[in-house]
Amino acid sequence: MINHDSQLKLQAYLDGELSAKETAEVQNWIATDQDAQLLLAELQNTNAALVGFEAEIKLPETREFFWSKIQREIESQEKASARVSARPFSLGAWLQRHLVPVSGTAMAILVLLLVVQVAPSKNQVGEMELSSGDVGAVTFRNESEKMTLVWFYDKADSGFTESDSLASLDQE
Amino acid sequence: MKIESDHSSASDEQLVAAAKKGEMAAFEELVARHRDKIYARAFSMMRNEEEAVDLCQEAWVKSWQRLVQFQGESSFGTWITRIVINLCLDQLRKRKRQRTESIEEMSEESGGVERQMPVVTVNPTERLERGELRKRIDAALNQLSHEHRTVMILHEFEEMEYKEIAKTMGCSIGTVMSRLFYARRKMAALLANLKTEELK
Known part of the structure; x- marks a missing residue:
């Protein structure tokens, strides 16, 4: 009985995947082992049976019909692509694409700061205080896009105020 | 021109x-x-x-x-x-759906039935005419799992090396060798044993 590693080595020999040294070793083995000769012959017969198999398989559609489907699909995708690139600028879509990830990050940072405040480390030297009075929030609602944005900021560190933010949004 | x-x-x-x-x-x-x-x-x-x-x-x-x-x-x-x-x-x-693996599939990677299968000593396709051989190969390919069939197709028809097949299929070279060996041995057995009734 040939062990599995040797079986795979015999197959690799058949497929030309061995180094020159390994090839010589396998050739010596085959010359003296009848089981190896039989297995090699079986693998070779299977390969031989498959030769030319795919050449007999033909597409079951006429050239014209098959091409018409491809052409139609190409044209349809090109039209769709052209429509997307010609779409007018939408403030709501722009805000959704650019500001939502930023506000999400801001929210995560805020939550992190609150957690730090609630569970301070014993080794903490200073203290960080953050109360709801220090945090400002601006809300923007776009009815046509059915979207609401909430922007948080630190009142002490920023010259940014609610009236500023609303004014800037109005301008846009 | x-x-x-x-x-x-x-x-x-x-x-x-x-x-x-x-x-x-x-x-x-x-x-x-x-x-x-x-x-x-x-x-x-x-x-x-x-x-x-x-x-x-x-x-x-x-x-x-x-x-x-x-x-x-x-x-x-x-x-x-x-x-x-x-x-x-x-x-x-x-x-590919989540399905219970068959005994053969489970044994593919861990030391399976293909190692114990007796060697097909006569060429099963020798006296077959091309049409009959084609039917047998078709039937045999249908019985292989898609992983085994794909490895065999990429190697035999696309003439890819083990390394290239592994890269294409996202698996190791060892898995490619194992699957190819299993697929060939299974094909040999199927080509030898498929009865005419099974092919109709």
């Missing part, structure tokens, strides 16, 4: 160059030349005529859209074949 007026005698390289400039007629000629080979590869992998035709169509549309990326490092035929192979692999992965 003007490609616009004589596509049938133009080389693939000339047709690709013309198609890159947007000439659909040149691309149509490329489709006509390679469509059977592309379909045969898709059908061998999928074992379903309708699915194979759809995937071929998708491959041709993709190749048109990506034609500018084709730099001629391989032949156009090889390039479009690799596109359809990748589409088939994606489709097979999608299709």
Whole structure:
């Protein structure tokens, strides 16, 4: 009985995947082992049976019909692509694409700061205080896009105020 | 030679160059030349005529859209074949459902039945006429799992090396060798044992 590693080595020999040294070793083995000769012959017969198999398989559609489907699909995708690139600028879509990830990050940072405040480390030297009075929030609602944005900021560190933010949004 | 007026005698390289400039007629000629080979590869992998035709169509549309990326490092035929192979692999992965593995599948990676199968000592296909052999191969391929079938197709028909198959299928070279060995041994047994009733 040939062990599995040797079986795979015999197959690799058949497929030309061995180094020159390994090839010589396998050739010596085959010359003296009848089981190896039989297995090699079986693998070779299977390969031989498959030769030319795919050449007999033909597409079951006429050239014209098959091409018409491809052409139609190409044209349809090109039209769709052209429509997307010609779409007018939408403030709501722009805000959704650019500001939502930023506000999400801001929210995560805020939550992190609150957690730090609630569970301070014993080794903490200073203290960080953050109360709801220090945090400002601006809300923007776009009815046509059915979207609401909430922007948080630190009142002490920023010259940014609610009236500023609303004014800037109005301008846009 | 003007490609616009004589596509049938133009080389693939000339047709690709013309198609890159947007000439659909040149691309149509490329489709006509390679469509059977592309379909045969898709059908061998999928074992379903309708699915194979759809995937071929998708491959041709993709190749048109990506034609500018084709730099001629391989032949156009090889390039479009690799596109359809990748589409088939994606489709097979999608299709694969969570299912209880059969004893044979479980033994594939861990030391299985193919090692104990007796060697087929006579060539089972020797006295068969081509049509009969084709039926037997078709039936045998249907009985292999898609992983085994794909490894065999990529090796025997696409003539890929182990390393390339492993990269294409996202597995190790050892797995490729194991699957190929199993697939060949199973094919040998099926080609020898399939009865006429099973083929009808």
